[in-house]
Amino acid sequence: MITARRLIIIAAGLIGLWQLVVLATKAPPYILPGPWPVLQAAIANGSTLLHHLQTTGIEMVAGLLVGTLLGTSCALVMIIAPLLRRWLLPVLVISQAVPVFALAPLLVLWLGYGMASKIAMAVLIIFFPVASSFYQGMRRTNRDLLELARIMGARPVNVLRFIVIPAALPAFASGLRVATAVAPIGAVVGEWVGSSAGLGFYMLHANARMQVDVMFAALALLSAVSLVLYFSVDYLLDKLIYWQPTQGVTHE
Amino acid sequence: MIPSAIHLDAVSLTFRDGSRLFDGLTMNVAAGRCTCLLGPSGCGKSTLLRLISGAADCHLDGRLRFDPDPPASVRCAWMGQDDLLLPWFSLLDNVLLGARLRGTLDRDHTERARELIAEAGLAGYEQALPAALSGGMRQRGALLRTLLEERPIMLMDEPFSALDALTRMRLQNLSCRLTTGATVMLVTHDVMEALRMADRIIVLGGTPVAIKTQLDLAGTPPRRPGDPEIIRHYEPLLEILLSEAP
Numbered sequence: 001m002i003t004a005r006r007l008i009i010i011a012a013g014l015i016g017l018w019q020l021v022v023l024a025t026k027a028p029p030y031i032l033p034g035p036w037p038v039l040q041a042a043i044a045n046g047s048t049l050l051h052h053l054q055t056t057g058i059e060m061v062a063g064l065l066v067g068t069l070l071g072t073s074c075a076l077v078m079i080i081a082p083l084l085r086r087w088l089l090p091v092l093v094i095s096q097a098v099p100v101f102a103l104a105p106l107l108v109l110w111l112g113y114g115m116a117s118k119i120a121m122a123v124l125i126i127f128f129p130v131a132s133s134f135y136q137g138m139r140r141t142n143r144d145l146l147e148l149a150r151i152m153g154a155r156p157v158n159v160l161r162f163i164v165i166p167a168a169l170p171a172f173a174s175g176l177r178v179a180t181a182v183a184p185i186g187a188v189v190g191e192w193v194g195s196s197a198g199l200g201f202y203m204l205h206a207n208a209r210m211q212v213d214v215m216f217a218a219l220a221l222l223s224a225v226s227l228v229l230y231f232s233v234d235y236l237l238d239k240l241i242y243w244q245p246t247q248g249v250t251h252e
Numbered sequence: 253m254i255p256s257a258i259h260l261d262a263v264s265l266t267f268r269d270g271s272r273l274f275d276g277l278t279m280n281v282a283a284g285r286c287t288c289l290l291g292p293s294g295c296g297k298s299t300l301l302r303l304i305s306g307a308a309d310c311h312l313d314g315r316l317r318f319d320p321d322p323p324a325s326v327r328c329a330w331m332g333q334d335d336l337l338l339p340w341f342s343l344l345d346n347v348l349l350g351a352r353l354r355g356t357l358d359r360d361h362t363e364r365a366r367e368l369i370a371e372a373g374l375a376g377y378e379q380a381l382p383a384a385l386s387g388g389m390r391q392r393g394a395l396l397r398t399l400l401e402e403r404p405i406m407l408m409d410e411p412f413s414a415l416d417a418l419t420r421m422r423l424q425n426l427s428c429r430l431t432t433g434a435t436v437m438l439v440t441h442d443v444m445e446a447l448r449m450a451d452r453i454i455v456l457g458g459t460p461v462a463i464k465t466q467l468d469l470a471g472t473p474p475r476r477p478g479d480p481e482i483i484r485h486y487e488p489l490l491e492i493l494l495s496e497a498p
Contacts, residue, residue: 142336144336145336147307147330148330150307151305151307151328151329151330152329152350152353152354152401153325153350153353154350154353155354155355158352158354158355159353162341162349162353166340242340243340243381243382243383244339
């Protein structure tokens with residue numbers, strides 16, 4: 001996990017670079033505002049930004065939870081029922097051939113302008129990396145371990161619970177990290193297509209009024225929330241996969 | 253637990269691709285004794301163990317009998333070259349893996365596991381994860397997991413081959429001590445290991461694979477490296493193996 005100090009240095013570096021670009025290009029504030037005007041806009045519109053952040057945050061977290069739940073369930077079904085897997089796996093692959101963003105207007109049409117369509121959009125984006133990584137992780141369980149379990153006379157449900165699922169957790173974690181990083185995309189794209197709240201909606205709203213500094217403030221807030229979400233998930237996954245030490249320590 | 257004898261009567265193995273490994277192999281493994289299978293790589297020693305465990309994916313001609321004949325689900329315990337400890341379980345939980353997977357884990361199992369862990373010199377490491385243990389400690393854990401199964405037959409496929417010489421010798425001693433009275437089939441490439449641990453040695457070789465020689469050893473395992481029985485048989489066994497090696 002990236003340390004807080006390194007994160008601060010990276011953020012400071014990016015802000016410095018941003019200021020340098022503003023100075024070097026001499027771009028007018030309505031094209032590229034500097035960090036200071038953006039900070040002022042963020043403070044001035046603080047309560048509005050927080051209100052919209054709440055909506056986007058709920059959409060991101062709900063999308064992540066539902067997408068993860070559906071993805072892991074789908075992977076488990078494919079492992080438990082080989083007959084279903086033969087039918088489900090091609091459907092899963094075909095579903096990824098459809099550009100998810102192209103579905104956004106349809107989702108808004110079907111589910112309305114509220115949070116449901118944005119959550120659905122996030123779920124669609126999150127579902128595949130989670131299902132795919134978890135399924136592949138379970139499929140790649142060490143054959144010798146499964147053979148050992150068979151010789152031990154293990155019950156299939158216990159093999160799944162104590163061997164197959166834990167063995168797949170590192171692969172699942174990789175998929176979930178990717179899913180967490182892209183979760184905001186689903187929510188924001190959904191808001192762009194049709195909504196009355198959320199940071200995506202607020203960015204469009206500010207754009208229409210040439211409030212570029214407010215747009216940047218919303219973007220910075222969205223990035224910050226995405227980072228918090230990513231590192232929270234990363235921290236929880238590290239706790240969940242406790243047997244993967246970052247440093248090797250052996251006795252004897 | 254009553255140890256079982258293993259009898260192979262004119263066994264021939266045919267794999268899915270049509271290749272044959274054994275052609276009328278007859279072998280008897282005495283109950284309650286340690287029998288070592290020696291032979292060059294690829295001669296089918298491990299396949300024979302897998303066949304006895306019921307895991308070999310091939311067609312069997314001839315007869316494979318067990319005397320007494322317990323149900324297949326409780327017949328064998330297995331220990332391989334890899335310790336196969338689950339990295340997410342503590343040493344104690346790994347030793348108890350069989351009972352946990354069968355859903356029969358109880359306090360007696362846990363107490364027995366703790367006793368075995370102490371007997372193997374691992375007291376204090378019960379809650380340690382495998383990643384925090386040395387190779388020798390992990391392999392001791394695997395041995396204890398196999399022992400706790402209390403099966404009539406213990407199948408060991410080169411269990412100590414990945415260890416350094418001293419750790420291997422320590423584990424050979426421990427294994428002999430803890431498996432006294434059990435039917436053990438041990439596959440190894442190491443002539444010294446076979447001579448130290450076995451009551452009987454069977455050397456396999458040739459095409460198709462057949463028994464080249466078998467000998468019963470005097471004395472009780474584990475034998476010291478300077479034991480007269482080891483000195484007497486070491487070179488002749490090595491000569492046979494060298495002549496069989498491709």
